[in-house]
Amino acid sequence: MQVSRRVLLTSMAATGAAAIAPGVFAPAVSQSKPCRIGILAPRSGIAASAGESGLRATEWAVEKFNAGGGIAGRKIELVVEEETNPKDTIERFQKLVQQEKVDCVQGIVSTGVGLALGPVVEEARALTIYWDGTTQDGVDETLPNPKYLFRSTDNECEAVMSSLLTIKHWKGQFKTIAGINPDYSYGRNNMAAFVALLKRFDIEHEVVTEQWPKVGTMELTSHVAALKAAKPDLIFSSLLFADLPIFMKQAHAAELTKGTKLVFPAAGWQHTLMKKDFTPEGMIFGHNTLYFDNPKATAMQKEFVAWYADKFKDYPNWEADRAYFAIASYKQAVEKAANARGGAWPAIDDVIAALEDSSVESLGGKGSWRKDHIADQTFVQGFSTHANKYDFVTLDPARIETMYSTELQKPAGANFWDWLKAAKFQI
């Protein structure tokens, strides 16, 4: 669905008002004005598919919430701007806050943009909820105690989970390992976390080669050849853009996938492109916080996935869950704070207080906010299988692993690498 910049859901509002008697709140003047939420989502470039998923989920949520009367009686109106590079995204953010006067800003997928925008969010004193892009390695000093900014789970969560699963299921079954990861902070951190955990659990391993393809590059035949030459028992890869299915295809064509253990923590972004033709079974495969085909999914997730499949002929990736979590937790916090004031629209400080330590049922599972404004969410990974009705791989329902991020990300104030060495992991 091609989204226009401003999504005025007047038709939904009309049917919503007719269908359901809105809760009777104290009719303050502001109740009649819509609640405006600004969205910053990437729409072009490598993160475009993530941004699209997130945006669609937000629209679905808004339709649903508006049908139920909106947030504390106010209908939601989205104002969508594009996330591009740090400088321009800061401008769009300021437009949302200063010109459009939105009540809340949600979005952001890229780490660099998130880092640059953080201080601006605090200076602008505008409640902002990031979908993604948080990395806990080396960024503690930039925003130690944000007040207005709420950030996603660490980017490294999925790597930690995959590493733990590798150790749990394949301990003793591999010796040489190789890595092919995108050459930027995410890829670097993921690979380093994997190796650090292997060391921590005294798993004998030897890194025979590390490939660092340029982010999003599509020419991977030489990387595949280099990997093949190194003959690893196990390959760890945090590829997640268009390069992921390409790598899989080329690896399959080069017979690299036969007999090699594969660990792909974040393959859920391009999951519909991981065709059975070239993606083997038995890979450790991560879907981050939303596995669209989860047999244990809530009714809400099933409804969302069905709606998405019907409307877009595609299946949502985890960014949809991140986006939903942002808006759902916001709604919950606002309504909780409003109730505490007898129904009047709450002040921003009240909403912030209500967000902290709150938890909601997000699309992919439970999600909650810590006091330090970092999210906790449910992560799903498993083993790839061909036994499904699609033309791409899904997770073997008998071996799905779910972990809550309290087990996967470092607590407030800690250093990521120290925490990795000392934390108690459940395997």
Place this chain on the structure above:
Amino acid sequence: MSAATSAFGNILIGGIFHAAVLFLVAAGLQLVFGVQKIVNLACGSFYALGAYFAITFVNFALSAGLPSWTLLALLLIAGLLMAAVGPPIERLLRTVYDRDESFQLLLTFALVLMFQDVFRFVWGANPRSLDNVHLIYGKWAVGDFSVPVYNLMVIGAALIAAFLIGLFLRRTNFGRMLRATAENRAMAEALGVNVRAIYAAVFTLGTLLGTIGGALVVPTAAASLDMAVEFVIEAFAVVVIGGLGSMPGALAGALLVGLIRAGSLVVYPEFEILAIYLIVIGVLLLKPSGLFGKPAA
């Protein structure tokens, strides 16, 4: 075949395959530059256009019942069809032929910007790819070393294209007129050459090479929104190394870039992308006209 040899063979073939695709697009660039003195920044966009359309076309054809082994033909046809954007774009560029060359460059940059959104509008935000349909042609294996026959076919296609282009430029009348126009436009015009028609044909041929390059690469890769902008750099590297305007240069440059990338991945993977730029800068400094180029500027 020993493990080391087969590994070497894999990497070599990988580099040559990449070089083959690079050559096709670079040849298009060279033709256009050689004759029209236009540096086409939108060459990456043509490449992406070929890739995206090829996916749509092949999927359509296969679901209409055509057998998988027609893949190569389908890809070539897809590339051919997309070359149709050549003439109108050339017409657009025609408006600035007489101006400073920076205007031409900028107009092609404008095309890059426009194409980015066209791709997004038509094909959406998700990367697109074909399944491993190309494996229908099987693999050629010697011991540990194996390469999909399709890859060899693409390399073959590039070589045939190189040969045909060379033949065309050297042996046919039209080719002679092309070279004449490239050497000295005014003189060619004075001698009765229809320069306008030449320019239109050359640009379309250049576009065709780009779209076919994209179409041929898509089975082993994918089409994504970023590919146009990223590819330009590599294509330019090839053209600079080989020598602006030179066909043999395109071949040599493509081989060099393809093999250096492949080689550096084994020796020192971190160095991969830097190696290309350093070679470009090196060539520009030591022999700015490139390996095969004529000393001009």
Place this chain on the structure above:
Amino acid sequence: MMRGSALLLVAIATLSLGLVPILAPPFYANLLVPFYGYAIALLGFNLLFGYAGLLSFGHALFLGIGAYAAAVIAGIWGIKEFEVVLVGAALAGLAAALPLGWLAVRYTGIFFGMLTLAFGMLAHSILFKFYHLTGGDSGMRIPRMRLFGLEFAAYNKIELLAGPFYYYCLTLSVLAAFLMWRIVRSPFGLHLRSLRDNAQKAEYLGVRVRQFRLAAFTISGIYGAIGGAILGFRTGLADPELVYWTHSGHLVFMTVLGGFSNFLGPVVGALAMTLLQDQLQSLTQYWRFVLGAILALVVIFLPRGLAGLASDVGLRLGRRWAPSAAGARDTA
């Protein structure tokens, strides 16, 4: 000196810009801060392009140098004085421009463009790859700095940008423009133009072609770095995307949009682009397409850019109002 009416126009424009933080909504003051950065950078760029006839397709490299210099000086070394950062950025720009320029100015036309493109992308790869040094894709933080030693503690960053820093940049831009005006009006500027028009002839006349081009390249690099420092202050981050080749393309776009044959053309282009991009991005998600179409239209129909257009219109009006006073214009 400039013609009286042109000078008046510039004065009015400067005054209007000065009134923006006071009269316009605060968003616009913030929006225009990067405009100043681009204006200064483009004044430098146009010395190379409009006056010396060399089209650099890697000029965003200097923006990056300025921003990263700011990150190192204010962030890593902790010297949070913007004046020091400006000097540091200028020196960094100089240090980079000299060797790169020395290599690049041996060529003209397309070779020059490709060499500069290669330099820019090489820098991009280095910034991206050596992430231990440069922060990689996450970039390097640029902390808030003091202006003239003043902390302006009462202002938060946004207010600082829309207030004191805005005027700081406006003043800096005026000074930079004035300095550049003197440069292009000097014998050096004249020589540059003769080089552009006919290098061989200029050489016969004793103009040292390479040295002059190198000087132009270096000055443009310094201006670019200063512009980059301003951009960096505003964003608070120096990241590799600043030096990607399409950003260089945008610099050229702005110059041509404003008109490279007019001294203030690039500045007009920067302003027009800043406002245009803001409006377009709010209007449609396909703003890149519209921008590209506008560039195409400008290239085809408005080769002398907006400033050229205004100049023509001004001439025509001038002729209508004072037919006898229409004199020779001195465009660049």
